[in-house]
Amino acid sequence: MTVRYAPIFEQRFKQSFPDIEATIVNGGVSGETSRDGLQRLPQMLAEKPNIVIICFGMNDRGAGKKAHKRVPQSEFVQNLTRIISAFEDIGARILLLTINPLAESSGSLGDRMIDAYNKAIHDGAYKTKVRLVDINAMWKREFKPFSKGLEDTLHPNKRGIELYSKALKLTVPRRNIIVLWQYNGNPCACNYKCPYCVYRHVQQGQHFQGTVEGWHHAFKKSFGNQHIAFYLAHGEPMIGENFYDVLEMVGNESNWEIRMTSNISISLNDLVKTRVAQEGRLNINASFHPYMVKREKFLDQALFLRKHGIEVPIIYVMYPPLLKRFEDDFKFFNAHNFLVHVRRFRGTHKGKVYPKAYTDEEQQFIAKYCDDATIKYMLFNEPSYGKQSWAGVDFVIVDNKGNVGYCDDFRPNKHALGNIFKGNFRRHTEPKPFPGRFTSDGTVDGVANFLELNYRQLTGNNVINFSRQGGVYHTPNGIYYKNMNVDFNDSRVRAEYHFPARNLKDAYAILTYKEDPFHRRIARLAQSAYPDIFYYNKVVTPKTVAVWIISRIIRFFRCTKIVQKIHRLYQFAHSYIPYFFLSEGGYLYAKINGLRGIQFYTFGQRCAFKFLHLEKLRSFLTLLLNPVPLFRFAEFDFVIRSAKWKGSIRVLDVSSPRLFSAYLLATNPDLQLYITNPDKSDITNTHAFLKTCNLDGERIEFQCLRVADLSYQNGFFDVIYAISVIEHVLEEEQNNFLAILWRFLKPGGKLILTVPVSSKYRIEYRKKDVYSLGYPRNENGAIFFQRVYDAASLKKQIIAPMKKLQGRPGPIEVFGLTAGWKFEEYLKRWENFGIAETAKDIYYASKYIHKFDRIAQLKERGVCGLTFTKP
Numbered sequence: 001m002t003v004r005y006a007p008i009f010e011q012r013f014k015q016s017f018p019d020i021e022a023t024i025v026n027g028g029v030s031g032e033t034s035r036d037g038l039q040r041l042p043q044m045l046a047e048k049p050n051i052v053i054i055c056f057g058m059n060d061r062g063a064g065k066k067a068h069k070r071v072p073q074s075e076f077v078q079n080l081t082r083i084i085s086a087f088e089d090i091g092a093r094i095l096l097l098t099i100n101p102l103a104e105s106s107g108s109l110g111d112r113m114i115d116a117y118n119k120a121i122h123d124g125a126y127k128t129k130v131r132l133v134d135i136n137a138m139w140k141r142e143f144k145p146f147s148k149g150l151e152d153t154l155h156p157n158k159r160g161i162e163l164y165s166k167a168l169k170l171t172v173p174r175r176n177i178i179v180l181w182q183y184n185g186n187p188c189a190c191n192y193k194c195p196y197c198v199y200r201h202v203q204q205g206q207h208f209q210g211t212v213e214g215w216h217h218a219f220k221k222s223f224g225n226q227h228i229a230f231y232l233a234h235g236e237p238m239i240g241e242n243f244y245d246v247l248e249m250v251g252n253e254s255n256w257e258i259r260m261t262s263n264i265s266i267s268l269n270d271l272v273k274t275r276v277a278q279e280g281r282l283n284i285n286a287s288f289h290p291y292m293v294k295r296e297k298f299l300d301q302a303l304f305l306r307k308h309g310i311e312v313p314i315i316y317v318m319y320p321p322l323l324k325r326f327e328d329d330f331k332f333f334n335a336h337n338f339l340v341h342v343r344r345f346r347g348t349h350k351g352k353v354y355p356k357a358y359t360d361e362e363q364q365f366i367a368k369y370c371d372d373a374t375i376k377y378m379l380f381n382e383p384s385y386g387k388q389s390w391a392g393v394d395f396v397i398v399d400n401k402g403n404v405g406y407c408d409d410f411r412p413n414k415h416a417l418g419n420i421f422k423g424n425f426r427r428h429t430e431p432k433p434f435p436g437r438f439t440s441d442g443t444v445d446g447v448a449n450f451l452e453l454n455y456r457q458l459t460g461n462n463v464i465n466f467s468r469q470g471g472v473y474h475t476p477n478g479i480y481y482k483n484m485n486v487d488f489n490d491s492r493v494r495a496e497y498h499f500p501a502r503n504l505k506d507a508y509a510i511l512t513y514k515e516d517p518f519h520r521r522i523a524r525l526a527q528s529a530y531p532d533i534f535y536y537n538k539v540v541t542p543k544t545v546a547v548w549i550i551s552r553i554i555r556f557f558r559c560t561k562i563v564q565k566i567h568r569l570y571q572f573a574h575s576y577i578p579y580f581f582l583s584e585g586g587y588l589y590a591k592i593n594g595l596r597g598i599q600f601y602t603f604g605q606r607c608a609f610k611f612l613h614l615e616k617l618r619s620f621l622t623l624l625l626n627p628v629p630l631f632r633f634a635e636f637d638f639v640i641r642s643a644k645w646k647g648s649i650r651v652l653d654v655s656s657p658r659l660f661s662a663y664l665l666a667t668n669p670d671l672q673l674y675i676t677n678p679d680k681s682d683i684t685n686t687h688a689f690l691k692t693c694n695l696d697g698e699r700i701e702f703q704c705l706r707v708a709d710l711s712y713q714n715g716f717f718d719v720i721y722a723i724s725v726i727e728h729v730l731e732e733e734q735n736n737f738l739a740i741l742w743r744f745l746k747p748g749g750k751l752i753l754t755v756p757v758s759s760k761y762r763i764e765y766r767k768k769d770v771y772s773l774g775y776p777r778n779e780n781g782a783i784f785f786q787r788v789y790d791a792a793s794l795k796k797q798i799i800a801p802m803k804k805l806q807g808r809p810g811p812i813e814v815f816g817l818t819a820g821w822k823f824e825e826y827l828k829r830w831e832n833f834g835i836a837e838t839a840k841d842i843y844y845a846s847k848y849i850h851k852f853d854r855i856a857q858l859k860e861r862g863v864c865g866l867t868f869t870k871p
Contacts, residue, residue: 004030005156005164012165012698015672017173019711025049033060033071034079041086051172052087055097055135056080057117058154063110073120080124088225091255094130095171096121097164100139102154103147110153126426129224131394133171134429139163162698174390174457177223178445180231180397180408183215184208184240191236192263192292196319196345206241209400214421216249218402222420225255231445231462232260233408239266244274247282251275259462261285261315264301265293272308283461285341286312288329290322295332302338313339313463318366320349320358330369339472339479341463342369344379346442355381360502364488367497369481371470372680373455376498377447381440383523384409385433388451391441392417392428395449407446410436471774475708482774485783490768496681500528515684583625586843595846597637601628603663610692619692626838627659630826631863633845634815635723635754636660638865642810643719643750645671652676652744654707654722655771658686665695674717676703676710679771707740708733715746723754724863726798727786728771735801742805745870751807753798757814757855757864761790791855794864807868814852816862821848823861 006026013022027044029036034056044052056079062070071079084094098118104110118136125132142163143149149160156164182188185207190197219228230250237243237260250256251274258276264286276282286302288295302312314333316326333340344355344366358366358379367375376382391406398404402421403412415435418425431451434441441447444466448455458465467473471482487493491509494501501507501524510524590598604627611620628636639660645651648670653661655677665673677683683704690696703710720741729737738751745751765782769775775784789797799809817823826844829837852858 004028005161008161009165009168012162013169013172015698015701016169018674018701018713018716020173031059032056033062033069034076034083035060035071037083038079041083045086045090048090049087049092051095052092053095053097053168053172054080054083055099057099057121061113061117063113073116076117077120077124077127080121081128084124084128084130088128088130093175093227094128095133095168096125096128096130097133097167098122098136100135100149100156100160101146103145103150104153122429125429129222129226131171131226132429133167135164135167137430138167165698174394175227176229176394176457176459177226178229178231178395178458179219179223180233180395180445182234182397182399183232183242183246184235184237185400186234186411188235189239189241191239191265192289194289194291194317196317196347196349207400208241210402210421212242212245212249215246218420221423222425227255227257228253229257229259232258236263236266238262238271244270247271247274247276251279251281257281257283259283259285261287263287263289263292264298264305264312268301268304272305272310277308277310280309282310284310284312285315285461285463287315287317288333289317290325290329295329299333299336303336311461311464313341313461313467315341315343315463317343317345319345320354320362323362323365334479337474337478339464339467339474340369341444341467341472342366342374344442346381355379360499363499367488367499368484368486370483371467371472372482372497373447373453373466373470375483377450377453378440378442380498380500380527381442382498384436384439384441384446384450387434388431389434389441389446390431390449390451390457391434391446393431394427394457395445396427406434406436407441407449408443409439409441409446410434473709480774482772485769485774485776486772487768498524501525502528515681583839583842586840586846590842590846593846595633595842597628597633597635597640598842600633600636600659600663601842603666604628604659607659607662607693610694619689622835625835626841628842628845629838630841630845631756631815631849631861632657632659632723633842634849635863635865636663638754638813638815639721639723639752642752642865642867643721645719648672649718650674650716652712652717652720652741654720654741655679655682655725656721656723658689660723661686661700662690662693662695665690665699666693671699673700674703674712675700676705676707678704678706678773680704681772707737710740710744712744714743715749717744718746718749719752720745720749721752724756726753727755727789728773730775730784731787731797734797738798738801739805742802742807742868742870747870749870751802751868751870753866753868755794755798755864755866756786756788757790757794757816757858757862758788758860759790759856759858761793762788764788788861789855789864794855798866802868806871808871810867810869813865814855814858814862815849815865816852816858817860818848818850819859821860 006024006028010024010026013024025047027047029040037056057076059069060071060076062068080096084096087094098121099114102110102114114136122132139146139149139160143159149156149163151157188207232240232246247258250258258281262284264284271277274282284305286298286305288298302314305312316329318326330340344358347354349357363379366379370379391410395407396404396417397407397411398420399412402419404417404420404425405412405415406417417427444462445458447453448458448462448466455466455469471480473480488497488499491506492513494506495509495513496515499506501510507525507528510521513521587601590601604623608620608623608627611623645664645668650672651664651674653673653675661673661675664671675683675686677686683702687696687702690700722741726734726737741751764785764787765778765780766785767782769783770785777783787793802809821844826837852862855862855864
């Protein structure tokens, strides 16, 4: 790859994947052809790379003054093939890049030459079976005209180089080719006859075709030296014909592995002795079928696999008659620390079609035990059609005749991509819209392939990996289920998790849930109103026609937006203008009185004008009238004074207010900011806020994780801050929270905390899980919200643990309200009057918040700032 591009890619890759230890060698030379690259090959082979990125062609075409350097296309392909072969001989994985377009008119000589060499690159990738990264196609989609990504007629500018990095960031971590192999056909043999199995009457006999040697050759011919994860499912794989021969075939290829879903009812002694099991290349999902086996016997088999180093999740189908016993089964497996992965039932029971026949109560019950993606994409049969998917790229299904399809719900008999025996199979080079109409890809791998979900490729055990990314995972204290205590009666929560609407309030929440595109919101409303139509009924009825007409009418009014304009302009004039004068009057008072932190107020108002259009008018008004809430003036000012923010430093923001993050990025151009927040809605809104403010570039990284799940290197950060965060962490988790942050901090680095304080210690509860942390309800049905510390509890719960970690404390600063101003009364006014009250926050902060020497002096609520320096 050109020498100029590699450093930018290295920087972006390490920012996006700090948990991946990678050394990136820049082996590019400007102006080089593939002929030159071939001569330098021994030098590059000496580096012994794991992954090699190859990008030749631009100079091989020999345009203009470089015509004497032209490499004919036939030789060009031969050179690429020899380079690829040499790297594959040392076990490297290859990524072959196409070349970007020129700033020339379509059909020109230069344009035709670029297309010709890109075709040669495509042919070279197909011939050698390496992964193709189609820069040219991506460029043509994102840059119109193409010159937007070029600094001249040929060379990429900064935006063009960023596109190269973006394409590689998507592709480099995707190591596997996942092959869902119906090696014994479908339906195939099974030793169980479960009442909820759609194949229970025909699932018998063996359907293996050809020979194991023939399959081995066909897979090698079709996928070359790619890392393949074969997924065996459909019936019981272990009783399939040639099962152990297949395992031996896979075991003989060091970069192949096996996944399978099994009822683990067969003897496992021979299985754990296989090469794939011994080398950690065997992953098993254990399906529990209560009608066919006692759970004690099933548990013995699962524990046997665990003893031999194979951790299995328990697959449990929510067949309606099993709902009554599920909680008892769940407690049984949970007591042994097995992750239970719930699958919704798809089929007919007592004349009702599931999953649409689940009652709302049943849906809520099932959702408690599910990860996020299982609820959103599986429980309600979320349509797959049109979603950008990796299916067909690095995830395919192969039937027992060698035909290749997209996935389990869009098989080769519906849309074949070719046949591995006939040699006409050709994978897609990049994600494409899922083609299956009337299809809901309800598998773990199928859902994880959706680009919009932004999941990493599933490695190892696919179910455990998938569940972890959705909030269900192993911890030292057992399995954590994120949604166990989520209130699925809350309309906004239901909209986020794609629950169907029950009433107008739910419908309004869906309609205003802006994290989903407008057309998706309308589709969900339509599905709620007409479930019989939108559960993939192919029959055209008067209802389907009526819904189609209504959707077009809505689309028309959405395009014109005339009604929205009139309504919002009226709302602005009637409701917000008076409060603007309140806010600005408070600002003048604060300016005269020298309010600390007032710079954040003016910065917030400048940000407001980024939102000055109808789609984000509410955000504009909120920022304009109240950019900094009451106590944030003191907290922001304390944090900004507690560390040096200039220069190239790495900073971790732990779930803090987004305006402070924006201020840091805007005022420190070399600062690298990492934001973590377990509240998906909050971190999504933060991302959207920074993007609107043009601050969401490569200097920032987002992670929707708890602190306990972060995986940064020790000493990675220069500064870590948490503004009013630790008080929301359960008391028993506080010490671990502080210890992890302290470990991430480099020597000389600073940990900055702010917390609410009062002269009396108290714990506050809420009816709802405000930050989606999954805390349990107490005996009164309330959920822990936060602690308000007094001097004793602050010393015991924060200062003392930090002393054990050898943290050097800085001066503690206390800011609180004066005795004549009641905070509880303010909260009531805020709840009753909203913006009419909060527009006065800057005035209140200036007049009533003062600095105190000790927490004991407080008569009302306050905040405390603490700084610890790592020796």
